Amino acid sequence: MQEKRSIEIDQKVVNRLMKKIILLEKRNIKTKELGYGQIVKKIKTIIEEEVECY
Amino acid sequence: MLLKSIRIINFRQFINETEIEFSIDERKNVSIILGENGSGKTSFAQAFTWCLYGKTDFKDSSMLNKVVETNMLPGDEECVRVDIELIHDSKEYNISRTQTYKKTQNGKIGSLPTSFHIAEKIKGQQEFLKNPELEMKQILPKELAGYFFLNGEHIEKLNKELKKGKSQEFAIAVENLLGLKAFLEAFDHFNPSKKHSVIGSYNSQYDGNSNKEISVLRDEIQNFQERINRINKRLPEIENEIELGEENCDDLEATIRENEKSADYQKRRDGLNIKIEYNKNSIEDETAVLLKNFNIVGLSFLSKSLINDALEYLASEKIVDKGIPEIHERTIDFLIKRGYCICGTDIKFGNSAYSNLNDTLEYIPPKSIGTIVNNFVIQCGELAKTPETFFETFETQFSHIRSYENEIEEYVSEIEKISELLEGMKDIGVYQSQLSYKKGKIKKLEDEKEKLLKNLGALEENLSRKESSLRDLALKDEINARVEIYKAYSQEIYDSLTEYYKHEEAEVRELLQNSINDIFRKIYEGGMSISVDEKYRIKVLVDEVKGFSSEIETSTAQSTSVIFAFIAGIIKLAKDFSVEESIDHELLSASEPYPLVMDAPLSNFDRRRIKTVCDTLPKAAEQVIIFIKDTDGDIAEEHMGSIIGKRYEFIKINEVETYIVTR
Numbered sequence A: 001m002q003e004k005r006s007i008e009i010d011q012k013v014v015n016r017l018m019k020k021i022i023l024l025e026k027r028n029i030k031t032k033e034l035g036y037g038q039i040v041k042k043i044k045t046i047i048e049e050e051v052e053c054y
Numbered sequence B: 001m002l003l004k005s006i007r008i009i010n011f012r013q014f015i016n017e018t019e020i021e022f023s024i025d026e027r028k029n030v031s032i033i034l035g036e037n038g039s040g041k042t043s044f045a046q047a048f049t050w051c052l053y054g055k056t057d058f059k060d061s062s063m064l065n066k067v068v069e070t071n072m073l074p075g076d077e078e079c080v081r082v083d084i085e086l087i088h089d090s091k092e093y094n095i096s097r098t099q100t101y102k103k104t105q106n107g108k109i110g111s112l113p114t115s116f117h118i119a120e121k122i123k124g125q126q127e128f129l130k131n132p133e134l135e136m137k138q139i140l141p142k143e144l145a146g147y148f149f150l151n152g153e154h155i156e157k158l159n160k161e162l163k164k165g166k167s168q169e170f171a172i173a174v175e176n177l178l179g180l181k182a183f184l185e186a187f188d189h190f191n192p193s194k195k196h197s198v199i200g201s202y203n204s205q206y207d208g209n210s211n212k213e214i215s216v217l218r219d220e221i222q223n224f225q226e227r228i229n230r231i232n233k234r235l236p237e238i239e240n241e242i243e244l245g246e247e248n249c250d251d252l253e254a255t256i257r258e259n260e261k262s263a264d265y266q267k268r269r270d271g272l273n274i275k276i277e278y279n280k281n282s283i284e285d286e287t288a289v290l291l292k293n294f295n296i297v298g299l300s301f302l303s304k305s306l307i308n309d310a311l312e313y314l315a316s317e318k319i320v321d322k323g324i325p326e327i328h329e330r331t332i333d334f335l336i337k338r339g340y341c342i343c344g345t346d347i348k349f350g351n352s353a354y355s356n357l358n359d360t361l362e363y364i365p366p367k368s369i370g371t372i373v374n375n376f377v378i379q380c381g382e383l384a385k386t387p388e389t390f391f392e393t394f395e396t397q398f399s400h401i402r403s404y405e406n407e408i409e410e411y412v413s414e415i416e417k418i419s420e421l422l423e424g425m426k427d428i429g430v431y432q433s434q435l436s437y438k439k440g441k442i443k444k445l446e447d448e449k450e451k452l453l454k455n456l457g458a459l460e461e462n463l464s465r466k467e468s469s470l471r472d473l474a475l476k477d478e479i480n481a482r483v484e485i486y487k488a489y490s491q492e493i494y495d496s497l498t499e500y501y502k503h504e505e506a507e508v509r510e511l512l513q514n515s516i517n518d519i520f521r522k523i524y525e526g527g528m529s530i531s532v533d534e535k536y537r538i539k540v541l542v543d544e545v546k547g548f549s550s551e552i553e554t555s556t557a558q559s560t561s562v563i564f565a566f567i568a569g570i571i572k573l574a575k576d577f578s579v580e581e582s583i584d585h586e587l588l589s590a591s592e593p594y595p596l597v598m599d600a601p602l603s604n605f606d607r608r609r610i611k612t613v614c615d616t617l618p619k620a621a622e623q624v625i626i627f628i629k630d631t632d633g634d635i636a637e638e639h640m641g642s643i644i645g646k647r648y649e650f651i652k653i654n655e656v657e658t659y660i661v662t663r
Helices: A011-031 A036-053 B041-053 B066-071 B132-139 B142-148 B152-164 B168-190 B198-203 B212-258 B260-317 B329-338 B352-360 B370-383 B390-422 B428-474 B478-524 B556-576 B607-620 B630-643
Strands: A002-004 A007-009 B002-011 B014-021 B030-035 B077-088 B091-103 B109-111 B115-122 B125-128 B149-151 B528-532 B538-542 B595-599 B623-629 B644-654 B657-662
Touching: A007 A011, A007 B478, A011 A036, A011 B168, A011 B478, A036 B168, A036 B198, A036 B478, B002 B041, B002 B595, B002 B623, B014 B644, B014 B657, B030 B041, B030 B630, B041 B077, B041 B091, B041 B142, B041 B149, B041 B595, B041 B623, B091 B132, B115 B132, B142 B149, B142 B556, B142 B595, B149 B556, B168 B198, B168 B478, B168 B556, B198 B212, B198 B478, B212 B260, B212 B428, B260 B370, B260 B390, B260 B428, B329 B352, B428 B478, B478 B528, B478 B556, B478 B607, B528 B556, B538 B556, B556 B595, B556 B607, B595 B607, B607 B630, B623 B630, B630 B644
Parallel strands: B030 B623, B030 B644, B149 B595, B595 B623
Antiparallel strands: A002 A007, B002 B014, B002 B077, B077 B091, B091 B109, B091 B115, B115 B125, B528 B538, B644 B657
16 A cells, blocks of 8 residues: 555555556447547546445 | 458549459468559559548549540549448448549539548448548558558658658557557546546546635646646647757758759859859940040041051142132132122222132132142141050950950850759758758747746646645545545556556567567568667668667668568567457557558569568468569469469550459
């Protein structure tokens, strides 16, 4: 666990999120399902859910 | 992307409809199209880029077959159409471009708007895609098309581009092909400088109701961020402009060096022209003085000898007699008729005055020329007084004029020689002024960059301070603390992705370099290697000479090998990455196999290298389509016969009509 910007950041969570996000991007490159706003919203949801779980 | 077929209608030499299928068989992945010179190989190869991007290299902008064009009547419409069927990302597409031409009443051919469509085959049905240009960019960006649809005539141009480094779009296109696209997309979606990105939108999510200071800080941060964004947007533009400017300066300096002598020649020519002008003015001045002198004393000078002879003769003949100067017979008649003399004496018939006057008639004109001769002698006396130096002065002035004229002839002849030497050389004066202008522009850009960097440093420091203050305040209430945590994670993900990407990109670039070198060594079999830098610029290095690491000038065969190796290297790596499970780098996207379409690829090589090219390229690329001269057909058969899946031949009827037959 590292403390960054006065907030504790769990690097494991960051790594997990990174993979999820890249997989989402890879999937979206193929399907072109989500536009800019939609994918930003989706990424934020993924981050918030993961951080909440933690 | 693999090409299934191409159908062309009235495109250049190809009258009516012509369709050919390409081999997509893994074991027989080569399609070969033979044709004699001028049969339309290049036209056919260009049909691909025309269909996909609406671009060709032809000077004639009309793609319409000339026979069809000639047969059109006023008001008639005819269309040129190219359809390409391809497979990309396991989907089947039909890409179509149509250009309609109309003959006007005065017989001119005008073109109507082009139509471009991409349809995806879904369950046997064609579904037209909404934004075909964008879709095309996804399938194969235009920046890379020149490398995949390789035209032999462009080898040198492409080689130069690869060495100089192309646009950022080119580097991004290569990165996309090599599986880094997901990262680039993620960067765009996290980009803190974008208001609606993940990080940007968290910035605007802080609730300012709990603490007014939060809303002030939020606005200040947004303001700093916008200013930083503007600088960050401008900086790469400046760097790009500086880089381009420096390249231009290098080119200009090289041109100036090559044509340095032309400046000396031009200087000499300008000097000679000034001398000619000076001589012409001098001739004019000297001639004016000479003519003036001649007009004054020329006549007496020329007649001097005659006058002297005449005077001598007159003196010896005693013609000058008792005559009264300027008195004529008419004067005497007048006095007699008047009846009195000048002295007042009456003149009456028979008196002495009358007799004396009649006697005088014997000595004056017309009875006597003595008076005239007397007058003549007086005038000759005046004329004979010519300055003794006239001839010398005249001679000197005339010789000056002649000497000026001779010099002009010499100068003109020298100017002609210089002009011959200057033919083909460039006027470096123009290049020098361009160079000064460019250097001045670069200096201005560098000053702007320095100023922006200073501002950026100050802004970033301020931003960091404000963010820190905002963070401290945000963490004091639950809603804002949550936003702050999400934002901190977003920023951490963005930073980690950036680090990971840098590492992956460097590794992929190294893999690409190895892949290119593998192919290059196989094709060229020389002691040289290729390096690829972070901007995907390539350098050809000599390995055989110990300690020699500079780039070298490449021959046409070497340049062609470099281009083949570069593009085949990308294709091979993309092919290797095309099976997702095979990627060691788990976050890289699976890439796509690509075809290699080459016009006259063997023409620059000797026999040994033709064999290596024929061996190597079909192994590197998933699909190879080659247009070659009929005379190279046997060589291609000899080296690739077992892997050729489709064979076609162009039958040239005349310069504007070609048909295709299967072999």
